Amino acid sequence: MGLVALALLGMGSAQAHDFRHGDVVIDHPYATPSLAGTTTGAVYFKSIRNKGKTPDRLLSARTAVAARVEIHHMQMDGNVMRMRQVPALELPAQTEVSLRHGGAGTHHLMLLDMAQPLKDGDRFDLELVFEKAGTRRVNVWVQTPRAGAPAHKH
Template structure:
């Protein structure tokens, strides 16, 4: 008699549940990605921000993000410089083991620049996070970010859609 392995079924079940909470758990990379969202845009807007909470099982670093939604995708930080809040590109974001790192408005975030088109509330934007571990091995983690209205703050949007 053939035995059915529970692990693949548990992984499928976990991913199915993740769709209900807008969270993705990427077990293979040891990275938990929660509450990924992108700010919706208006017509002819050329850039927007992407936000999420990252928790790495082992020390790592977010070194890049890729997406077909924009010509350029950059990791940015908002910081005070000469008493002025400025946005600047950073080479990466450290991910300490077991500590949640927030990518949020006014802090670290991902910028989608030269957008392929308008992003409407409820749209799903596919991203790939490039995470480097302590031995500089890179892993690619797919993320589905759901667009929230322009006036959205960091709080989750009411209701939710279905993942693709």
């Protein structure tokens, strides 16, 4: 019984994938596999939480897997999803911002000019630059969305 409990405890901690940097908690950074032959990809987060009493902003990001990373805002325009680059992602004090794929969030990080497509199971480092919290490196997991979850199309 003790070994089973230890195994279950180990599984839970192995699946924990969040990073704390000052008052900012970056919860589960992930990317979806990109289509073969494309040079773009997208990074999402279960959430980014600002636990502090003052607002912060995500100003930029960079990674070795893409020449550029842009912060994108998504919004429905009739029946069409429109994306546009924004200069920063606002993180109000003591709030949680969702950056999930498939319409569950309004923002994501766009990976541009990638040398090769992202494949399920890949992992890569991503450096996030916050206005107040500073710079934090996180590890992004590439994973296929659960069945029924729409994929991000570029």
